[in-house]
Amino acid sequence: MRKSFLAENPSVLWFLACLGLFTLGVTLLAEATGAGVISTSFVKTLGKVLCLCLVAIAMDVVWGYCGILSLGHFAFFGIGGYAVGMWLMYARTETIVTQNLAERTIPATATEINDAIATQIFGVVGSSEFPLIWAFSHSLFLQLLLVVLVPGLLALIFGWLAFRSRVTGVYLSILTQAMTLALALYLFQNDSGLRGNNGLSGLQNIPGFEAVPQSMISMAFFWASALALALGYVLFARVLSGKMGSVIRAIRDDEARVRFLGYHVESYKLFVFTLTAIIAGIAGALYYPQAGIINPAEIAPIASIYLAVWVAIGGRGRLYGAVIGTAFVSLLSSWFTGGGAPNVNLGFYTIQWTEWWLVLLGFSFVAVTLFFPGGIGMIFDRLKKDAL
Amino acid sequence: MIRILSMVLALLCLPLTAHAQELQSLLQENQKVVAKPSRKTVGPVLDALVASGLPTAPQFLESWQNKDVYSRKEDGLFFYGAKADGGIALTDVDTGDVVSTVDAKAVKQIKPNGGVRKEIASALVQFQLSDPDIARRSSAVNAIARNMTGAMLAPLLGSIENEPDAALKARKEQLANYLNARFGDDSAARVAAIESMSDDLSVEGRAVLSQILESELVSFEGDAEGNIAEKLTVGEDITRNAAYELLVEQQSLTPQISENELRLALEANVEGGKVADIPVAQLADLSKREQAYDSLAAAGAVPTRVTDTMVTEALETYQFSRVYLEDDADVTSAAAEAQREVQTNVAVNQFFDLSLDAISLASIYFLAAVGLAITFGVMGVINMAHGEFIMMGAYTGYVVQQFVPNYTASLIVAIPLAFMVTFAAGVAMERLVIRWLYNRPLETLLATFGISIALQQLAKNIFGTQARPLTSPGWLDGAWIINDVVQISYIRIAIFVLALLFLGLLLFILKKTRLGLEVRAVTQNPRMASSMGINPDKIKMMTFGLGSGIAGIAGVAIGLFAKVTSEMGSDYIVQSFMTVVVGGVGNVWGTLAGAAMIGTFQKGVEWLNPSNTLAAQTYMILFIILFIQFRPKGIIALKGRAAGD
Amino acid sequence: MSTLLELSGVSVSFDGFKAINNLAFQIGEPEMRAIIGPNGAGKTTFMDIITGKTKPDEGRVLWGEKSINLIGKSESMIAREGIGRKFQKPTVFEDQTVRENLAMALKNPRGPFEVLFYRKSAEGAARIEALAEEINLTEQLTRKAGELSHGQKQWLEIGMLLAQDPRLLLVDEPAAGMTPAEREKTTEILVEAAKSRAVVVVEHDMEFVRRLNCKVTVLHEGSVLAEGSIDHVTQDPEVIDVYLGR
Structure with missing residues (x-):
């Protein structure tokens, strides 16, 4: 059955082939595993972009296919990051603390170790005790479970409330934005239990792999991100194929009509919303160990809107469009803001791209919405049509 | 005396x-x-x-x-x-x-x-106190108020009779009353003085009462003595540890040894990898450590450890009470009674004060949201750059102040100018972007968001990232002080008045003018309206300009009390949308109701948890999400076909 | 012929305006029924109430042999009970092919997971072919619905209704904007459908109603004004009053 699914969707195979080639190319050129043309930090950037692509295809499914413009998917992404970050921070601090305490004449008791870890982690917010939400932080398995469960449950509850009361369109967008804002504001508090605006840091150090050089760790995360993107792509392509895809797109186009066909529209929306939230959480869990730090500012509503911008520029309603848009805009953005772009001297004024990039992005986004609603993905559609 | x-x-x-x-x-x-x-x-x-x-x-x-x-x-x-x-x-x-x-x-x-x-x-x-110079007299009175002592009572009383200044005389009498309450000789006179303070809301008066009621924790071997405020039960009113520490301090009992001290004592007695014959490796366990310590104590190497049983015994032997420093029971009970009355009174006034705060916050939300009530509520156009229009208005005010040094004059110039600037910006945006996207609300949302990013960054490039001041004129400084608890700054009153003005003006425009009639016609049935000779394009443009212009004026008002930064718009945008949605779309009264509800709720939460405005905002948003469950169309909902669902 | 759907004492008002006023209505199975009435008579609201889109202020809507109360049930539940509805404006999913449109409407389990793991079957395909035949769209199966002509969209929508295999069909102005030949075909499809199920047709066009050759209910100001054969109601003086708007 799987075979026929892939055979029916040649674009999925094309995508997997391109992604595979890209991964292979990066591997051959990277510092750790190949020619050394690509620096470790760039491997990290590429790995992060792959994670962003994963959350972008989730966004595309929920918005481009199901018509729900969610401004909350980056919040789910952040939650995934926090969930895995808690374990990383706990385990690493535990290693350090145990080492420090080992220098004492008398071995430390479990309480002493625990207190020392708590002081180490929560000292910045003036606390020395573990908040309740850190109950599972000692266990990688449980925290990974939370990566899936927390975004999933949050999306399920929020979606159930919102869809049940038939909130649609821009109202739903604003409501999701409000949810995101509420979460970000909550995390900004020092007593949120997640270190307030300090966030979680040092996540690039993977406990148990201290001996492995960062270049190799980055490579491993790059591979993992590529694999996750591939699996996510296949998963979504599978969900969107056949009758399920038919119903999901029908809901986007005329929700009331689908209802009169006997489909319980709310369940479908909830399914899509929750599934994409879970994938967003997984993407975040892969992203933040590469970024090294997560703080509440990452979750702020603006991040979710950027996500929508990427998908829109790439061309929504096409999974590969979301990937292309995200890769294109986020790489371009880091090129501009990183000072890579040469300044433009107009004689009376010098345009510094670090300052003007957002102005450019904002206006080009308006232009895309007005003139190229199909985004970059439209070019591929044209090519496909010409080829036929 | x-x-x-x-x-x-x-x-x-x-x-x-x-x-x-x-x-x-x-x-x-x-x-x-x-x-x-x-x-x-x-x-x-x-x-x-x-x-x-x-x-x-x-x-x-x-x-x-x-x-x-x-x-x-x-x-x-x-x-x-x-x-x-x-x-x-x-x-x-x-x-x-x-x-x-x-x-x-x-x-x-x-x-x-x-x-x-x-x-x-x-x-x-x-x-x-009797100096001919009133400045010296009042500074002497202030000196007494700062540092009340019993010795001052008599001279103060002596100086009252010949005090020529009525206000200072009243102040002296009040102070004498305080002194009498705290330090008087005669119990009955003190009680009378205290009772007269039961309707005194001033911080000073409240401090006097609490000073009379000052108490300390005392442990007694037998029955408690002195003017007892309250008997304490260990475990309920006082923790075990605190009670034992009190005993250590007052009854000279041996203090308990902390886990850290225990460890240090053991470390000092390690011999050949063992402490009291227990291998060091086994000491990663508290009970083993205690065992080792006890062995050391038995050998006389360290003092004996106070065990839990010993603590329990000690706590059973002694009684704990909170005892007033003031010996006179009549005085303390009168003071306690007066304090209760004052606290009730203060609570009532605080509630009143909080209500004023809530009204003022609601006015701000209303101002920020009312422009949206027109563009989003009446026209159904979602404008994510609305917050940036508020910011533009505030920066207009700032720029005007650079050229017009008189703050009152600059305000008079800034308000219409801010309206014009944002009106123009709104019309430009409508012409260039929004009109191509009517009936595609999600695209409008995204396009206006693009504009919002660009405008924010532009403001940053022009004005820099630091906050710019927008100074209010002198007559708006200060506060209207009703009593020691209730007060409201003039600027907030001004914003409240401005909000009312806007409400009236908008209702007038929408209900009584030709423009308002045409706006309603166009929003309800554009085709019909255009067949009746109304130019819907022009009306939409004007309406959008009006909503944006109002955002500009709101920006000036908000800038007067909040910081003017490139990001100030994004602080208000979500709340503004919430206000409109909660209130009920398409209705200026709804926006008012929404603002009132959100303002009240947020202040209410802040009152329950005063240290944390972030939490208040979080809970407010959660509340709104839940509220929309029960009234999806807002507080003031349009029904039937007009709702257009 | 047993009673399939019964409305009694149903009223609903919007901001004081009584759209439906103490309405009583019955239909059996199989039966064809035409509903006529001037603008604002409450025809669309009547359908909204049956399909669960609008909740009446009072009254009962009873369905089937077990007389299940439909009030308070969601649109999708009512649809699954066996009530299909065709809207005035043809609403098909223009972005999808005719086959996909029909496949979505086929009577199959409607839960998300059942749909996710739905496998195409030979019976399903055969049923789609048969339906396409019936609505004259065999040639167009692989075309996007958006590319169809207006009349074809109307048929496709009727075809989707038939694919649901409902016991009651509510059809709102099926002949609007059709060529005479298309009307003929539409009449055929409806008459055929009414042989095995209840069909309610709301129509302005008297000629079309006459051709359906069935019992007619006249709605006016939210309640039933007259009921009977087309000749009977058109001779009713009250009906004439209403239609001529005296």
Whole structure:
């Protein structure tokens, strides 16, 4: 059955082939595993972009296919990051603390170790005790479970409330934005239990792999991100194929009509919303160990809107469009803001791209919405049509 | 007390002419004390000086305090001294004549220490209370208020009768009442004074009551003694540890050893990898550590450990009470009663104050959201750049202030200018972007968001990232103070008035003018409207401009009390949308209701958890999400076909 | 012929305006029924109430042999009970092919997971072919619905209704904007459908109603004004009053 699914969707195979080639190319050129043309930090950037692509295809499914413009998917992404970050921070601090305490004449008791870890982690917010939400932080398995469960449950509850009361369109967008804002504001508090605006840091150090050089760790995360993107792509392509895809797109186009066909529209929306939230959480869990730090500012509503911008520029309603848009805009953005772009001297004024990039992005986004609603993905559609 | 009172009265009755040499001789009687004053000895001298009623006494006290008094070494006489050419110029303390200038070595400067200077100052206050200069009198009263002592009661009472200034007299009476409540001799008089304070909301009065009610924790071996405020039960009113620490302090029991101290003691006694025959490796366990310590204690190497059982026994032996420092039970119970009444009163007033706060917050939300109520509510166009229009308005105000230095004038210029600037921006945006996207609300949302990003960054590029001030004119400074609890700043009142004005103006425009009629016609049925000769394009453009222009004025108002930054718009955008959605779309009254509800709710949460405005916002948003469950169309919902679902 | 759907004492008002006023209505199975009435008579609201889109202020809507109360049930539940509805404006999913449109409407389990793991079957395909035949769209199966002509969209929508295999069909102005030939075909499809199920047709066009040759209910100001054969109601003086708007 799987075979026929892939055979029916040649674009999925094309995508997997391109992604595979890209991964292979990066591997051959990277510092750790190949020619050394690509620096470790760039491997990290590429790995992060792959994670962003994963959350972008989730966004595309929920918005481009199901018509729900969610401004909350980056919040789910952040939650995934926090969930895995808690374990990383706990385990690493535990290693350090145990080492420090080992220098004492008398071995430390479990309480002493625990207190020392708590002081180490929560000292910045003036606390020395573990908040309740850190109950599972000692266990990688449980925290990974939370990566899936927390975004999933949050999306399920929020979606159930919102869809049940038939909130649609821009109202739903604003409501999701409000949810995101509420979460970000909550995390900004020092007593949120997640270190307030300090966030979680040092996540690039993977406990148990201290001996492995960062270049190799980055490579491993790059591979993992590529694999996750591939699996996510296949998963979504599978969900969107056949009758399920038919119903999901029908809901986007005329929700009331689908209802009169006997489909319980709310369940479908909830399914899509929750599934994409879970994938967003997984993407975040892969992203933040590469970024090294997560703080509440990452979750702020603006991040979710950027996500929508990427998908829109790439061309929504096409999974590969979301990937292309995200890769294109986020790489371009880091090129501009990183000072890579040469300044433009107009004689009376010098345009510094670090300052003007957002102005450019904002206006080009308006232009895309007005003139190229199909985004970059439209070019591929044209090519496909010409080829036929 | 009565003695001091009579002395002061005598002092006031004395003729102002004084005999020569009187002060000097008085001082000479106490020569040693005056020359080398100490806190313990200075009292009687001060009493004598006050009792003498000499008009020269205050000046002497002041100079003494300021270290301006010198004693001549040869005869021990006192003079006022001032540094002059060739030494110290000496002035006679009685006549005020300059006597001579002597070498600095011939005299000795008298330097009273801090404690003595305080005593002198309080003696001085008694003179100052009746000083002819009102500034000195009121500063003396303030000095008493800052540092209330029983000794001040009598002089204060004495100075009330002849106080010419009515306000100061009332203040003196109030202060005397406080002093009487705290330090009076007569229990009944104190109770009466305390009872009169039960409707006093001032911070000072409340402090007096709580000072009377000051208490300490005391442990008793037998029955509790003294003026007991409350008996404490260990485990309920006081924790075990705190109770035991109290015993350690008051009954000299052996303190418990902390886990850290226990570890250090063990570390100090490691011998050959073992502590008291227990291998070190096993000591990663608290009970093993205690066992090792006890063995060490048995061997006499460390003091015996206070075990939990011992603590329990000790706690059972002793009783714990909170005891008033004030011995008089009548006074404390009257004070407790008065405090209860005051607290109730304060709570009522705080509620009132909070309501004012809530109204003021609601006004701000209303101002921020009312522009949206038009563009989003009436036209159904979602404008994510609305917050940036608010920001543009605020920056317009800032720029105007750079050119017009008079704050009132600049405000008068800024408000219409801000309207024009944002009106133009709104019209431009409608023409260039939004009109291509009617009926595609999600695209409108995204496109206007793109504009919002660009505008924010533009503002950053132009004005920099730091906050810019938008100074309010002087007549908006300060606050309307109703009592010690309730007060509201004029600027908030102004914003409230502005919000009301906007409400009236908008209702007028929408209900009574041609434009309003056409707007309603276009939003309800554009095709019909255009067939009746209304140009829907023009109407939409004007409406959008109007909504944006109002955002600009709101920006000036918000800028007056909040910081003007490029990001200020995004602080308001979500709340503004919430206000419109909660209130009910398409209805200015709905926006008012939404703003009122959100403002009240947020202030309510802040009241429950005052330290945390972030939490208040979080809960507010959660509340809104839930609220929309029950009233998806907002507080004031349009029904039926007009709702257009 | 047993009673399939019964409305009694149903009223609903919007902001004081009574759209439906103490309405009583019955239909059996199988039966064809035409509903006529001037604008604002409450025809669309009547359908909204049956399909669960609008909740009446009072009254009962009873369905089937077990007389299940439909009030308070969601649109999708009512649809699954066996009530299909065709809207005035043809609403098909223009972005999808005719086959996909029909496949979505086929009577199959409607839960998300059942749909996710739905496998195409030979019976399903055969049923789609048969339906396409019936609505004259065999040639267009692989075309996007958006590319169809207006009349074809109407048929496709009727075809989707038939694919649901409902016991009651509510059809709102099926002949609007059709060529005479298309009308003929539409009449055929409806008459055929009414042989095995209840069909309610709301129509303005008297000629079309006459051709359906069935019992007619006249709605006016939210309640039933007259009921009977087309000749009977058109001779009713009250009906004439209403239609001529005296």
